[in-house]
Amino acid sequence: MRPFEYTRPARAAEAVAAVTADPGARYLAGGTNLVDHLKLGLTAPTALVDVRDALDDTVRTLADGGTSIGAGVPNSDLAAHPEIRRRYPVLSAALLAGASGQLRNMATTGGNLLQRTRCVYFQDVTTPCNKREPGSGCSALEGHGRDNAVLGASEFCVATHPSDMAVALCALDARVRVLGPDGERTIPVNGFHRLPGATPERDTVLSHGELVTAVELPPPVPGARSTYRKVRERASYAFALVSVAALVQVRDSQFVDARIAFGGLAHAPWRARRAEEVLRGRPVTEESFQVAADAELAEARTGRDNSYKVPLTVNTLASVLRELTEEDR
Amino acid sequence: MTATAPGNPATPVSQPPAADEPMARIEGRAKVTGTAPYAYEHPTTEPLYLHPVLSTVARGRVTAVHTGDAEQLDGVRAVLTSKNAPRLADTSDLEFAVLQSDEVTFHGQIVAAVAADSPETAREAAALVRVDYEERPHDVILRSDHQDLYTPGEAVAGAAPDSHQGDTDTALARSVVLVDQTYRTPREYNNPMEPHSTVAFWETLPERLTLYDSTQGAHTVRATMATVFGLPEENVRVIAPHVGGGFGSKGAAKAHNVLVGLAARALPGRTVKLALTRRHMFSLTGYRPPTIQRIRLGADTEGRLEALVHDVTELTSRTKEYAEMSGLSSRMMYAAPDRTTSHRLTALDVPVPFWMRAPGEAPGMFALESAMDELAVACGVDPVELRVRNDPGADPQTGRPWSGRHLVQCLREGAERFGWQGRDPVPGHHRDGAWLVGTGVASAVYPRLTSPGSAAEIEYGADGRYTVSIGAADIGTGAWTVLTQISAEALGCPVDRVTLRIGDSDLPRATVAGGSSGTSSWGTAVHAAARAFRGEHGADPRPGARTRAEAPENPDLERYAMYSFGAHFAEVRVHADTGEVRVPRMLGVYSVGRVINPRTARSQLVGGMVMGLSMALHEQGVVDPRFGNVVNGDLAGYHVAANADVGEVEAHWLEESDPHLNPMGAAGVGEIGIVGTAAAIANAAHHATGVRVRELPLTPDRFLR
Amino acid sequence: MDTTITLHVDGAEHTLTVDTRTTLLDALRDRLGVTSPKKGCDHGQCGSCTVLLGDRRILACLALAVAHDGARVTTAAGLAPDGELHPLARAMVDHDGFQCGYCTPGQVCSAVGMLAEAEAGWPSHATRDLTAATELDDAEIRERMSGNLCRCGAYPNIVAAIREVSR
Structure with missing residues (x-):
């Protein structure tokens, strides 16, 4: 770990100015991922700009009935927030499936969104990794690949995004509010995280200096049922092998709408548009679940160690849809 | 019969409790407040912090170490390399020949180290040390068809590597029912919660080395350090009052002990502190080597064994030989008239394997007890009954009588308590919602070991208290409490009149806390000292009266086959869609001689079962053959059981005493809880799903369909 | 880069100079000699370093000391200010909720923080109905305590200790 300066501005604009001015500067919030990375030598910032005083840490109802979540809201507070539990239970459930009580108390909404892959090669500075060191090669491609992506990967990177929260946000069609040197902008969360392509070093579409200030949720879909299902090797305190966030609307035993996002499959939370399309208008049957899942996984590319993810994802999605439509069949 | 349930308040110490009272840990208050000092935590003045640099190749030669950037940092006091590190007196053991040559024999070997005024500076400087290598091809993967397989010598194996009784080929050819399967266990890591840590201070004139160390054996570490540094043993002192777990990995000195000694010698007058990181532990502190075990069972249609063959293939390291004796249990477990076992090793470019809780028995009994379950299925015999049918009257290996073999009682009582009766044997027949439910059983065994060479000293003080001294270690076993109880019992005084001193090599010599032999070995010495003390000083000693005695030899060790036994039962649920495995219920019944302190004994048994569950479901060190390292070398990647993984766990035992074993009649209980547990769980998973998993761990993908 | 901060640890105020890189855990253990919180992994993967920051359980290994200037930190040692064990710590002794004891101060702090969370009605992954009372x-208990690994496998006794105190 190299020495760095530490500052703690009171306002977001000051923080943005400070980081924008210094290419070596990084934002620090809960620190659960960044401090880990400092120790591992994955990043060596010259300055840390602590944004905990500068960030909104409240959950507010918006004029359109949606909800704004300050980027500084800790994961535990967000998961426990009565409005979130009542109106967006899939988000609470996803948050509670992640990390541990202690980590959720520290980690923030913005930080969770920006957490980086747990690919073992990314986290080991002695091995090549295009995400950590562009051009050095991808060790995971031919290496230990149990966690590797099966969708949207490239020859440069097969890492997966580790967040549970972000998967739920994708299913909820959340928007990410960002403050940058040129002012504010809003980015749909489906599109906020990138696929690796030839530049896996960039996890998101943010530029240096841009600061996540809030996440906005549209009003809840009336009558929708939702759940978050995470499959992992330990019963708790483990990253997902695969996870599914799903919201469905069913009328007369037919899917009116479905919003489905996967975790553990790709470089970004994976919105399952094809599966959603297949389900819309289809009857609530085992066959529909299967066809939808197969459609989404049709283009999955697997390696030596991660082929299990395809049947696991298909089965998990079917299981989730079965659970959500129990009373419709 | 079982002892009282845990949770009762401590027995009031004003009454003299027998050693079988469930006394609360005497260091309990210090541990729950965090004030019990572990190795790294002993107060020091202006210490130096040591941070090692580890090799990033698995085999080769260090051609250059660039230390300039590191040395320029403020606060860096020394950068040790093989060029400038002090020379050791004895480099015959390559594990301990730290920084003595430029050879690299495994990935993660110590190739340099930085001593600095602050931990941050030491870590930063270590990262700035650049090492050039001449890399050579390496081989790190165990294969059963490896070209260089060899038979380990008896000295390394601790027992004959092969055994042959009868004619197994003929017997197998004759048997109506055959099981011929290969079982695999992965590289497994002890991962005690306290990383290996050592604080060292080197004095000159005369040269003396003092270590605060996290070790299972202060005397063992002292002996190694004395040899390696060429010091008389009395000039080395190792202190370890509290140890944050070890499970075998702290059962001997390790390379980091030598490294911190080298740094202390290079920087005399300054205390040097070294705490290995969790990642360092994956190459420097040992691991259970992976195993490939072929088992062949031949039986009649009633399930009576006619032949048992257990062929074990394992790896060792080129740095230092280690043999995991996974086939030993198969020599004495069941009454097959014809039995063959073998152990073959291949030496690879890997870190040095070492003891991990029940070395040999844990992987070996996973294989044997899985195979027994397969035999039960093949014969259509209940798996409890199958084991009962094959229970031998005397030790099949030696013909000696058992000092007490009560496996059948364990199985019967376990079946009763677990509710085994009426079990539908057909796999995949029981479902609860999305969960497939099954039950499984496996036997457990562990030798009743007593290590020779422990001594104890008893002194009577003016305050009317007996001070009992022995260099034993409490790694969480309860030794602080249990040895106090044994002392009181041996002296015939209340426990509150005993002051126990352990965890220091300046105390009378104690054998290592390993092989479930600690309580037996140390307790025998305490009893001998108490006997001698009363003989010399009577029941009413003068203040200052003092006696030291060594544990006597036990002639019964040659007359009886001494083993503890147990029966493990498990309920397993496997999710029909996702393959997730849960173990809501485990139950063990043990025959372990007399149980000293039911409270701490139960904790050890339950802890062993929990580690067995962890072995069954989670643990796997994944090696990348290209780099030669373990890629999941941290606690996020190498999963050990978390609280949510563990459901109801019950440990019971038979009321008994082994009069042949030691004066207490008690066997150790640290290891038997992990033996066979993984098989019980795998067998239950098979019962739930019909899927037989012969390779640990039981990850969800194995059950996907 | 050094900076001076103030920490209130277990009721005592400390002014100390730390490197900006110093974690709260290292500041406590190496600078202040407060060794009740343990270092088991140093990467947020084991929970041994759990302390209460204010009333919240957090991992001291992933907190930078400089970012907690003025903070009130309670360790397992500070839960027994007058020599009287905290009920949870007492229950851990009574139920033998530990063996080697290394994860124990973190378990104790985590349990105290967790009970407060449950008291406040926070749900967990094990909660079936997120809108119902906890x-x-x-x-x-098992789910909420899963951020504290115990390699000795004392989990059943830890759960029993917490169960007793929670009632």
């Missing part, structure tokens, strides 16, 4: 059954 009932702290064994499954809930």
